Amino acid sequence: AQKITQTQPGMFVQEKEAVTLDCTYDTSDPSYGLFWYKQPSSGEMIFLIYQGSYDQQNATEGRYSLNFQKARKSANLVISASQLGDSAMYFCAMKGNQGGKLIFGQGTELSVKP
């Protein structure tokens, strides 16, 4: 069975500093994808970044990067130079290669302090 674990219910970071949001996963699929979504207080789900299990390099999208450690089964999101607008819930998700569902973690609430 597939499982996503986010162990940090809440995180605080000072504006302009970097922050790492943890995500570990478990799957028996040989090929899978890992995703991060942002959910601001307005409620919508915003796709941030994707990492394929066979990708050689860590994914980056602007200020977002994914620290992918396959052996440890972790896919941590790094946000550099935090902004006040980064305050939101962040969800890690995973999908296998054989069809199937996108499985979400419980989320981490990030608060950026001015």
Next chain:
Amino acid sequence: DAGVIQSPRHEVTEMGQEVTLRCKPISGHDYLFWYRQTMMRGLELLIYFNNNVPIDDSGMPEDRFSAKMPNASFSTLKIQPSEPRDSAVYFCASSLYFADSYNEQFFGPGTRLTVL
């Protein structure tokens, strides 16, 4: 360029009433997903469609829930009769791909349902 559209954004109803949530996916997307988000259970996939055909409804909690997709641009999620424990935010999402591990899903704004 319109994203996924959901209506209503908020719905308050009384226990026992029928509730219908609506979704218009992004044009050209072949896959449509219905999710439910609660504090206790997080984000759960209820059902998804491919080319208007339901593929996996194993996440539908019980027979009170039903979903249809009569055409490529419209889907409904119906709860009949509704119960207080159905109170949640219901998201619709759509995507171009699903068969492989890359699956960027575009979410609608959600419908916040409150059943009194």
